[in-house]
Amino acid sequence: MLDSSLQATLDTVLARNPGEPEFHQAVREVFDSLAVVQKRHPEYNDAAILTRLCEPERQIIFRVPWVDDKGQVQVNRGFRVEFNSALGPYKGGLRFRGNVNLGIVKFLGFEQIFKNSLTGLPIGGGKGGSDFDPAGKSDGEVMRFCQSFMTELHRHIGEHTDVPAGDIGVGAREIGYLFGQYKRLTNRYEAGVLTGKGLTWGGSLVRTEATGYGAALFAQEMLGARGTSIEGRKAIVSGSGNVAIYAIEKVHQLGGTAITASDSSGYVVDEDGIDLELLKQIKEVERGRISEYADRRGGKARFVKDGSVWDVPGDIALPCATQNELNARDAKTLLENGVAAVSEGANMPSTPDAVELFREAGIAFGPGKAANAGGVATSALEMQQNASRDTWSFEYTEQRLTEIMRNIHQNTLETAEEFGRPGDYVLGANVAGFRKVANAMIAFGVI
Known part of the structure; x- marks a missing residue:
């Protein structure tokens, strides 16, 4: 429950931004985490940090x-x-x-x-x-x-x-x-005005792979904190765009088997593991539909038009498609099927009631703002290379990405423990991200 001050601020934000349900959802989720911060650090409330944070510059x-x-x-x-x-x-x-x-x-x-x-x-x-x-x-x-x-x-x-x-x-x-x-x-x-550029004109190696790699690496870190890993496990992945493709690739590199991919027409299940080269050819080169994957897999994969990709049993879930794609029914199905970790590759792909079920169940749940930060992190690395007129090797850039994802995991985990919620990556990510921004805002004065 929010205290009266936080609730009043939230009510004001919602009233000033009518008809924007996705924005309301994102704000509510952050406010729910920050109640514990406001009690320890009233200076954030005195400086009206949350009011200013919710109003774009x-x-x-x-x-x-x-x-x-x-x-x-x-x-x-x-x-x-x-x-x-x-x-x-x-x-x-x-x-x-x-x-x-x-x-x-x-x-x-x-x-x-x-x-x-x-x-x-x-x-x-x-x-x-x-x-x-x-x-x-x-x-x-x-x-x-x-x-x-x-x-x-x-x-x-x-x-x-x-x-x-x-x-x-x-x-x-x-x-x-x-x-x-x-x-x-x-x-x-x-060159530094846009990121995601082509490799021959200012782009960075690993940028294409970064968001998907990062989501899988975050899952690996969460499982590692519990004494296990991705190796030998089945991963259920939604989407078939850039994020999903490279999440699948990293799962395979880490010894797991990603067995699904999807688009708006349905999903495919390939128990032997998604054939990445075929998926890339269909989605990145031909811009085709996911059903074509099953057609060209020689009977090894099946296409499902109706239902949800989350009905497929697996150990790890990587939602990599779009916002609010995974609802409470899906979460219950995943939990019944014994899912051990959920790492969000997309932005806010799980609905609030789905997130609550994951948190109540105590599984490793990595929210998008932490788990999919690899993409923007590597964009910032691209900016560094542009500023110094330099280019880095794939190996060095991937090493930097891996270090950043490891640090994000450690920061969120330690922050959750600091505020009495060990293992709660949602609270840890929101609080750790908020404090750094809030301290900078206070330092700058009321602007």
Whole structure:
């Protein structure tokens, strides 16, 4: 239960941001954890830290007109929410998807504040995107959209101000078009203004793999704290995009077997382990549907159109698709099937009631702001390389990523113990991320 002061602050935040359920969900989850902090550290309340944390420093909404291949003018809406820069320039991805709206961008940006703080790197929190969906669009249409989007966005970003990256619907193709337009408009080769770039023009090795690798590494750390590991275990993975593919890859490298992948059409089960090369060919090269995986696996895999991927028995769950994909029914099924760990590769993929069931059951549950921080951490490493005009080897960059994920795990675990909730990674991640940002905000005064 929240005390009267926290409840009043929460009520005000919800009332000032109507019709934004995802943002409300993210704020509530953080407030629930911070009740224990406010009792020990009333200075945070006196400085109205939470009120300021929940109000973005800047919200930018703009029109994005572009011309399709038929010569018809199309209009989409662009967003960039620059949430908090207490620790460094705003940092967070761009999401291009038909359901993107201000509430979703704000939820993602709010989560990004704490996630970026947990990395230990000097980056603030932000997020952006558009209701444009690249699926089914030609390269020319995607290019024209990206150029129009960047024509407005370039006024608000820079390597010391705001550094966007990719997210759902924004991969190497889109980042290339966005960076090209930024370079054209500014007459500067400012490599650090975007991350997720191609390897031949300022990108970093391991960035493609980082979020998925990080989620699997976090699961490994959680299991290690309990005296076990991923080796020999079955992993249930949702999604089949970048995060899911490389979570599967790292599970296999750690000696486990990932047996599922999914998309909006259904999921596949491959008891021998997902064939990564085939999955990459279908999803990354051909941009096909997950059903094609089963068709081309020679009878070794089955495609399931209805139901939930979480119905498949396994030892580890890695939700890597999208927000609120795993509900209370799914959580009960996973627990009944003996799941030992859940590590969130996506942003807020578990609903609040599902999270509560995992926490009550006492399994190892890694919330997204900790478990999927590997992506933004490696983006910050890309910024370091850009700033020093340097490139690092795959091995060295992966070593840095592994160290960062290990440190995040240790920090969240120790913070949970400090506040009397040993093993509660949700509380540990929220409190550890919050304290670092709050202390910086207090140091800067009321701004």
